[in-house]
Amino acid sequence: MWKLNPRALKYLNEVARFGSLRKVAAHLNVDVSAISRQLAQLEEELGTAVGMRSGQGFVLTQVGEELVALFRQQKASEAAALSRIEALQSLKRGRVSIAVGEGFIADLISAPLQAFMARYPGIQISVEMAGANEATRLVKEDRVDLALVYAPSPDAELYSHVVTRQPLELITPPGHPLTRLAPLSIRQISGYPLALIDQQFGMGQLVSLVEELEHIRFEPQLRTNSVAVLKNFVLSGMGVTFMPGLTVHSEIKQGRIACVPVPHPVLAGASAHIVSHKGRELTVSAEALINHLHDGMLFFN
Incomplete structure (x- = not known):
């Protein structure tokens, strides 16, 4: 039975994100040869290729895409498990990252976010400004937990926790x-x-x-x-x-x-959504923030 190398999976995930070994090496401050060696060992263990070099960079095979999906699922499950442990401590600690369209900012910052941070001072919030396309991409790459998006295109990889009509x-x-x-x-x-x-x-x-x-x-x-x-x-x-x-x-x-x-x-018929990556477990902190924004933001109340 295969025992997948976590480091190799991490490198493969980063290659999927950046598109080339050289960009990943620069981002992680490691040698390109170290990344290449880990991916080669992974391919040798599996007996099949996980990606191919092309003019567009490093392109994942179907096997490579499956491994990246597995890695991201494992990371999400790990974060969710740790969050449940944190929940036993009454949400005293945690971290939530959200991508937010500029049109939501005034509504978000005016009171709801301030009230949430006052209620849960141990939870760190990261807010990244992004248009609808960029925000949904960040969610699907598991780089943020949630996104506040207006009129997103239908996407089977996204789950809408809150939807309100906002013409x-x-x-x-x-x-x-x-x-x-x-x-x-x-x-x-x-x-x-x-x-x-x-x-x-x-x-x-x-x-x-x-x-x-x-x-x-x-x-x-x-x-x-x-x-x-x-x-x-x-x-x-x-x-x-x-x-x-x-x-x-x-x-x-x-x-x-x-x-x-x-x-x-x-x-x-346009609508505003709070979305996450479908199939990914959310942390207790993220679920608490969804509920708070649902109740506190004009866009979602």
Whole structure:
């Protein structure tokens, strides 16, 4: 019976992540030959190749992919077991990493995260900013425990713990002509200065889908990868953009921004999700954070 070398599996996992032995060696500060030797011994023990060098780097075989999945599952199970031990100590220690879209940040930081950290001072929280595509990739690579994503693409590798409908709406300066149109059509929007976010974000992907379905093409004056830039584009009176109303909740309450519903099924049916890697055991700390965000964040309550 095979006894897999944990070091070899770790190297293989890193190669799957970085795509080449040289990049892994630089990341781990080890010799390329040491990594190559471990992978060769692994292949010799199994009697089959775990990967192949190509022009694109090191490409895993199906066997290699199975071993990487095994390694990640083992690491997740180990973390979950340790977390259950921590749970016996009333969540006095722990660590949770989350990837968060920029549009969630104000809602997350305003009170929910602060309250969680006050309640569980021994739990360390790591927050990484990422668009929808990047956030889901980090989850699937087990580099973060959870992700807060808006309108993610369907993915069999993800599990949604919380889902709430959060329509993508038109955000305008107060008194803008479009605020006086009801119902508002997609084609009417194209007649005004517009800013759009990149398609690496759920918001951008929804707008792109609407363009495809309606056979139109928006010509935005501004494209950006920043929610803050979109918000300031509208606040300065330069034009309009698409955004969930909760992303600019404070500005709407202050009367600095107006929010106009757009009765299109793609935009009206958009939703916010808290996701994890399907099949991976979550730590008690991560489960506690999910429950806390569900109760405390406007996006998920």
